[in-house]
Each structure stands twice: as C-alpha cells, then as structure tokens.
Amino acid sequence: MTCWGIYVHSPFCPYKCTYCDFDAGFRPGRLTGPYVAALCREVATTAALELQPEDLADSLYFGGGTPSLFSAEELRAVLRALTSAIPLVPGSEATIETIPEAVDRNKAEALRRLGFNRVSIGAETFNEQHLRGLGRTHSSASIDEAFGTLRLAGHGNINLDLIIGLPGQSAADWEENLDRAFLLRPEHISMYILEVHEETRLGREVKAGRVTLPEDEQVAAMYETLRHRAGQEGYLHYEISNFALPGFSSIHNLKYWSDQPYLGFGSSAHSYNLRERWRNRSTPSGYIRAVGHDGQAVEERSLADARSRYQEAIFLGLRKTEGIDLADFERRFGQDPTVSHSAEVADLIASELVVMEDRRLRLTARGLLLSNEVFVQFV
Numbered sequence: 001m002t003c004w005g006i007y008v009h010s011p012f013c014p015y016k017c018t019y020c021d022f023d024a025g026f027r028p029g030r031l032t033g034p035y036v037a038a039l040c041r042e043v044a045t046t047a048a049l050e051l052q053p054e055d056l057a058d059s060l061y062f063g064g065g066t067p068s069l070f071s072a073e074e075l076r077a078v079l080r081a082l083t084s085a086i087p088l089v090p091g092s093e094a095t096i097e098t099i100p101e102a103v104d105r106n107k108a109e110a111l112r113r114l115g116f117n118r119v120s121i122g123a124e125t126f127n128e129q130h131l132r133g134l135g136r137t138h139s140s141a142s143i144d145e146a147f148g149t150l151r152l153a154g155h156g157n158i159n160l161d162l163i164i165g166l167p168g169q170s171a172a173d174w175e176e177n178l179d180r181a182f183l184l185r186p187e188h189i190s191m192y193i194l195e196v197h198e199e200t201r202l203g204r205e206v207k208a209g210r211v212t213l214p215e216d217e218q219v220a221a222m223y224e225t226l227r228h229r230a231g232q233e234g235y236l237h238y239e240i241s242n243f244a245l246p247g248f249s250s251i252h253n254l255k256y257w258s259d260q261p262y263l264g265f266g267s268s269a270h271s272y273n274l275r276e277r278w279r280n281r282s283t284p285s286g287y288i289r290a291v292g293h294d295g296q297a298v299e300e301r302s303l304a305d306a307r308s309r310y311q312e313a314i315f316l317g318l319r320k321t322e323g324i325d326l327a328d329f330e331r332r333f334g335q336d337p338t339v340s341h342s343a344e345v346a347d348l349i350a351s352e353l354v355v356m357e358d359r360r361l362r363l364t365a366r367g368l369l370l371s372n373e374v375f376v377q378f379v
C-alpha cells in the first residue's frame with residue numbers, strides 16, 4: 001500500500017508578478033474549462049497506470065498560480081475525479097493557494113464546504129510601495145481582509161507567504177511586515193528569499209540598474225530577525241523557509257523533504273513514485289493538447305536510481321531543521337552521509353555549516369543561510 005501526496009497545479013493568475021518565473025501567470029479565460037476537463041482526464045489515466053487498489057492519499061495541495069480562481073464547480077469536478085481515483089484518508093491536510101483579492105465571503109465558505117482545511121495566502125509583503133513594485137494589485141489592507149474573511153468562514157489553518165530581499169526593502173520595513181503578520185497570528189509562515197531571474201520583468205529592471213536589491217548581509221539579517229521573532233511568538237522553525245505554530249507544520253511539504261511519493265496533475269506538475277520522476281508539459285495549451293491526445297502530458301521522465309535517491313534524501317532531509325537521522329539512513333540506504341561523504345562532512349563541520357548531535361546531522365544557523373553551499377557537497 002502506498003500513501004501518496006497529491007498536487008494539482010493551476011497555471012492561471014489575474015496578472016503576472018514582476019519577479020515570477022513559475023509556469024504560471026496565464027490569464028484565466030477560455031482555457032480554464034478545457035484545462036479543468038484535462039485535469040480530470042489526467043487523474044483517471046494516471047490512476048489506472050500508477051495506483052494499486054489499496055493505495056491512499058493523505059495530503060492534497062492545490063497550488064500554482066492561483067487555484068482559488070477556479071469556480072466552486074470546477075474545484076468540485078477535480079476533487080471528485082481525485083477522490084474517485086484514490087481514497088483520501090479522513091482528516092487529510094487539503095491546502096489551496098490564493099491571493100488576497102481572490103478571497104470573498106462566498107469563496108471562503110465554498111472552500112470550506114469543498115473540504116479545504118488549509119489556505120495559503122500569497123501576501124508577499126505588507127508594504128504598499130513594494131506590492132506595487134512586484135506588480136501586485138492588492139493592498140496590505142486586503143491581506144488583512146482576506147485573512148479575516150477566511151477566519152470568519154471557519155478556516156483554522158492559514159499560511160502567509162512573505163518575501164525577503166525586495167528591491168528597496170530595509171530592516172525597518174521587514175520589522176513592520178513581521179508586526180503585521182504576527183498580529184494576524186497565522187498558523188504557518190513561509191518565507192522566500194527573492195530570487196531574480198533574468199527573463200522576468202524584475203530581472204530586466206535590475207539589469208538596467210532601475211532597481212537596487214538589498215545586500216546579502218542585509219537579507220541575512222532579515223532572515224535572522226524572522227527566526228528570532230518567530231521563536232518569540234511560539235512558532236517552530238521546522239524547515240529552512242517554514243515556520244509553524246505547534247501541530248501546524250505542512251504535512252504535504254514534509255512529504256517532499258522526506259522522500260515520500262507524490263503525484264502531480266496539471267501543467268508543469270512533477271511526480272515521484274520512488275522509482276521514477278516525471279514532469280508534465282509546462283504551458284496550459286500544450287498540457288491540454290497532450291492530455292486530449294493520450295490522457296497524460298508527461299514531457300520528461302527519469303529513473304530515480306539508488307544513488308540519486310540517496311543524494312536527494314540527504315539535501316532534502318537537511319532542509320528540515322531537525323536534520324537527518326543517520327541510523328534511519330543506514331537502514332534505508334545501507335550507508336549514511338558521514339561515511340559516504342566523510343571528507344565533505346568533516347569540512348562542513350569545521351566551517352560550522354553543519355553539526356552532528358545524537359546521531360543526527362543538521363544545518364547550523366550559518367548553514368541555514370548558506371544551505372546551497374552545503375547541498376552542493378552531496379551531489
């Protein structure tokens with residue numbers, strides 16, 4: 001019996017943010033109906049190929065993009081396709097992402113009725129000027145409003161996404177963001193350090209010298225402030241970028257960091273069945289066409305051989321602040337990183353990037369900031 005995590009991707013957003021390099025930001029419209037129909041078909045085809053009768057799912061994540069732009073009927077159709085393909089363990093975490101302006105009372109109540117028990121709001125920042133700079137159309141007040149509306153509708157598990165390192169963002173701006181965020185007391189906070197990609201509008205503005213980004217040291221200081229404040233407010237820092245009140249760590253995301261199987265549906269969705277990884281076509285039109293042709297839209301498939309699984313398990317496991325359990329690695333892979341990568345681990349310990357305690361290897365505070373330097377040692 002396999003217990004899967006299920007991801008459903010929506011590529012649709014009402015606008016394209018200046019920094020966004022996701023396979024998202026496509027305008028909803030005439031493609032939405034065919035896309036939803038394709039999702040339902042892909043679920044049925046994949047279920048027939050991948051699932052065993054005794055398989056279950058214990059987490060559901062509608063991400064994107066802005067999946068909350070789907071109507072209640074469209075969401076219901078996809079959920080129906082999923083639950084007829086694979087039983088969902090009662091009480092499973094079911095998350096949907098939204099932007100503040102896509103939440104009103106009807107939507108908030110509909111999401112509850114449909115069974116979503118976790119909502120993730122792409123707040124990004126409470127600073128009006130920074131919101132404009134990102135190309136967002138909502139105000140900071142609408143983040144508060146969306147949050148309040150979701151609470152009134154009975155949503156008791158809400159995540160806020162925040163971004164560190166925005167153009168012109170100062171330490172004081174970041175403190176104000178945290179004041180506003182902690183005032184709402186979300187169950188979960190996900191923090192992203194802004195990455196600037198050349199092909200985005202922001203990338204072009206940075207290249208042309210029209211906007212300036214904070215220095216790495218400033219970004220590091222903001223991250224430290226978040227860690228400190230979150231600790232004071234009772235949040236558990238359980239993964240490099242994620243903070244949760246006790247009992248509210250994201251079950252779905254923990255699957256990705258713990259070498260667990262997941263099925264992804266929709267354009268650009270990724271899947272992993274412990275033997276193979278595959279990725280779908282990235283554009284909605286390409287995805288719809290491919291599913292219409294053969295029921296699936298796989299663009300790339302690769303073998304998850306023992307070596308790549310072991311390497312991924314190391315650096316994904318190290319993303320969790322509890323680190324990796326070396327005895328568990330020994331049991332699952334017949335070796336552990338302190339033996340297979342003894343020289344690298346010794347260097348990382350000497351550089352105070354990782355620490356070994358009670359047969360666990362984990363990132364230090366410095367390692368959390370420089371995690372990519374650590375991960376590259378295990379490739």
Ligand code: SF4
Nearest residue numbers: 013017020024025065
């Ligand atoms: S809302 Fe999110 S997914 Fe959509 S364009 Fe903005 S950053 Fe990209």
